[in-house]
Amino acid sequence: MSDDVISDIRKDYLYHLVLKSERADGRSFEEYRKIQLEQEIIRKADGSALVKLGNTQVMVGVKIQPGEPYSDSPNKGVIITNAELVPLASPKFEPGPPNEVGIELARLVDRGVRESGALDLEALCITPGEKVWIIFIDIHILDDCGNLMDAASLGAIAALLTANVPAAQYGLGEDYPLPVRDIPLATTAVVLDDAIMFDPDTDEESVAETKLTVITTANGCICGMQKRGSGFLSSEQVYRIVDISCEMANEIREKFLEV
Amino acid sequence: MIFMDEDLSFLKNGFRLDGRRLDELRPIKIEVGVLSRADGSCYIEMGDNKVIAAVYGPREVHPRHLQKVTRAIVRFRYNMASFSVEERKRPGPDRRSHEVSKVSREALESVIMTAYFPRSVVDIFVEVLQADAGTRTAGINAASVALADAGIPMTSLVSACAAGKAGGHIMLDLMKDEDNFGEADMPIAMTPNGEISLLQMDGNFTQEEFGKALELAKNGCRQIYDIQRKALSDKYRKISGEQSKEIAGGVEVYE
Numbered sequence: 001m002s003d004d005v006i007s008d009i010r011k012d013y014l015y016h017l018v019l020k021s022e023r024a025d026g027r028s029f030e031e032y033r034k035i036q037l038e039q040e041i042i043r044k045a046d047g048s049a050l051v052k053l054g055n056t057q058v059m060v061g062v063k064i065q066p067g068e069p070y071s072d073s074p075n076k077g078v079i080i081t082n083a084e085l086v087p088l089a090s091p092k093f094e095p096g097p098p099n100e101v102g103i104e105l106a107r108l109v110d111r112g113v114r115e116s117g118a119l120d121l122e123a124l125c126i127t128p129g130e131k132v133w134i135i136f137i138d139i140h141i142l143d144d145c146g147n148l149m150d151a152a153s154l155g156a157i158a159a160l161l162t163a164n165v166p167a168a169q170y171g172l173g174e175d176y177p178l179p180v181r182d183i184p185l186a187t188t189a190v191v192l193d194d195a196i197m198f199d200p201d202t203d204e205e206s207v208a209e210t211k212l213t214v215i216t217t218a219n220g221c222i223c224g225m226q227k228r229g230s231g232f233l234s235s236e237q238v239y240r241i242v243d244i245s246c247e248m249a250n251e252i253r254e255k256f257l258e259v
Numbered sequence: 260m261i262f263m264d265e266d267l268s269f270l271k272n273g274f275r276l277d278g279r280r281l282d283e284l285r286p287i288k289i290e291v292g293v294l295s296r297a298d299g300s301c302y303i304e305m306g307d308n309k310v311i312a313a314v315y316g317p318r319e320v321h322p323r324h325l326q327k328v329t330r331a332i333v334r335f336r337y338n339m340a341s342f343s344v345e346e347r348k349r350p351g352p353d354r355r356s357h358e359v360s361k362v363s364r365e366a367l368e369s370v371i372m373t374a375y376f377p378r379s380v381v382d383i384f385v386e387v388l389q390a391d392a393g394t395r396t397a398g399i400n401a402a403s404v405a406l407a408d409a410g411i412p413m414t415s416l417v418s419a420c421a422a423g424k425a426g427g428h429i430m431l432d433l434m435k436d437e438d439n440f441g442e443a444d445m446p447i448a449m450t451p452n453g454e455i456s457l458l459q460m461d462g463n464f465t466q467e468e469f470g471k472a473l474e475l476a477k478n479g480c481r482q483i484y485d486i487q488r489k490a491l492s493d494k495y496r497k498i499s500g501e502q503s504k505e506i507a508g509g510v511e512v513y514e
Contacts, residue, residue, distance in 0.1 A: 100357050100358070100360070100361045103354050103357045103358055103361075104357075104358050104361060104362075106354075107354065107355075107358050111461050114461075115461045115462055115463065116463075209369075212458065217463070220465070220466070221463050221464060221465050221466075222460065222463070222464045222465075222466065222469050223461070223462065223463050223464075224460055224461050224462075225445070225458060225459060225460035225461075226362070226458070226459050226460075227362070227365075227455065227456075227457060227458035227459070228362075228365070229365060230364075230365040230368040230369050230456075231369055231456075232369055232450070232454035232455060232456055233454070233455045233456075233458065234453065234454065234455065235453065235455065235473060235477070238455060238458065238473065239470065239473075242466060242469060243466070246466065
C-alpha cells in the first residue's frame with residue numbers, strides 16, 4: 001500500500017499535522033468522514049446499496065440464484081463474495097483478474113458476513129444435497145478515496161438487508177425477504193507515528209505502514225480482524241483500536257441500519 | 260477426523276482432544292538448512308503440520324519493472340501441496356493462498372532490512388506438505404528462520420502462533436478439529452520485543468475473550484522464539500564444531 005505515488009512534501013505535511021494532533025481534512029483522529037447510504041438502487045439486483053464515505057464510493061449488488069451446495073455442507077446455502085477494483089475507480093487500478101488487494105477486501109467482507117452468522121445458511125437450503133440458494137455479494141468500487149474496506153462492509157450488509165429471495169422466478173414459491181440475523185460492520189484504523197486514525201483517506205493510507213480492521217457484531221462481539229500493511233502494532237494499540245471500533249460500529253449501526 | 264456431536268466436549272478433565280492443556284503448544288520441531296540449492300531454508304513441524312520454507316536472495320528482480328531503487332522488495336509465495344489436505348486440493352494458487360501470502364509477507368517485511376539491497380528481491384517460498392490447522396503460522400516461523408539461515412539482515416526473528424476458542428474455552432494453538440468445530444481462531448505474529456506484525460481473526464470473541472486470547476498467543480510466540488533461536492544456534496554450533504575438528508586435523512579451512 002505504501003508504494004502509492006505521494007510526494008515527500010505531502011508526507012512530511014501529514015506527519016507534521018500528526019504532531020499537532022490534526023488531520024489534513026480537519027477531522028479528529030476518531031472521526032469518520034460523512035457517511036451516506038442509499039439502498040435498493042439497482043432494480044435488476046436482488047439487493048443493492050451505494051455507500052459514500054466522504055468521496056469514496058462503493059456499490060454492492062446482491063444476486064441470489066439456486067445452485068448446487070458444497071459437498072461438505074449439503075444442507076447449507078452458499079455465500080460467494082467478489083470485489084472488482086475497476087480501473088475507473090483509481091489511477092492505481094488496472095484491468096485484469098483481481099489482485100491481492102481486491103481478494104483481501106472481498107475475503108474480509110465475506111468473513112464478516114459469514115462469521116457473524118448474519119445469514120442463516122441452513123434456511124437457504126432448498127433440497128438437501130441438490131439445490132440451495134447461492135448468495136452472490138459483488139462489491140464494485142466506483143471511486144477510491146480511501147478506506148474501501150469499511151465502505152464495502154457497510155455496503156454489503158446494507159444490500160443484504162434489502163435483498164429478496166427471488167423464489168417465484170425459479171418456480172419455488174413466493175419471493176421473500178432474505179433473513180438477516182446480525183449486522184457485522186468493519187472499522188479500520190491506520191497507525192501513523194503513535195497516532196491512531198480511523199477512516200483513513202488515500203493519503204493517510206499511503207503514508208501509514210499499518211492498518212487494523214476490526215469487524216464487530218451488533219452485540220459488541222468481534223467476529224473478524226485483520227492487520228494489513230507491513231508495519232508493527234503494539235498490544236496497547238490493538239486493544240485501543242478494538243475498543244474504539246466497537247463504539248464506532250455501534251454508532252454507524254444505530255444511524256443507518258436496523259435488523 | 261473426529262465426528263463431533265453437539266455435546267462432545269473439547270475439554271475433558273482439563274485436557275484437550277489431543278491431551279494438551281489449554282495453554283500448551285503442539286510439539287514443534289525445527290530443522291535449519293535442509294535444502295542445498297536455496298540460500299536459506301527451514302523445515303518445521305508444528306503438531307501435524309509439516310511445512311518447508313526456502314529463501315532466495317537478495318537477487319536480481321524479474322520482471323525488472325518491479326524493482327525499487329531505494330530498497331529490496333520481498334515476495335512471499337505460500338503454496339499447499341495437493342496431497343496436504345484430506346480432500347485433494349486443486350494445485351496452484353487460490354484466493355485463500357493469495358491472502359495468506361500477502362499477510363505473511365507483510366508480517367516478515369517489517370523485520371527485513373531491505374534498504375541494504377536496493378533493486379533486488381528477497382524471495383520466500385513456503386510449501387505446505389501436510390496441513391492440520393495453523394499452516395500460515397508454521398510457514399511464517401519457518402520463513403523467519405530460513406531468512407536468518409540465508410544471512411538476510413533482519414532486526415529480529417518473527418514468531419507466530421494462533422489462539423482461539425473451542426467449546427467456550429480460550430486455548431492456544433488450535434489443531435484441526437478444534438479449528439473446524441470451534442468458535443474462533445486468531446493467528447498472530449510477533450517479534451521478541453512484542454511488536455505484532457500479523458493479526459487475523461475469524462469467529463466470535465467478546466472483548467474480554469479477545470484480550471485473553473491475545474495474551475495467550477503472545478506467550479506462545481515467546482516459546483516459539485526460543486525454539487527458533489535454539490535451532491539456529493545449534494546449526495552454527497555444529498558448523499563451528501566441524502571446522503575446529505578440521506583445523507585440529509591439520510587441514511587448512513580458510514585460504
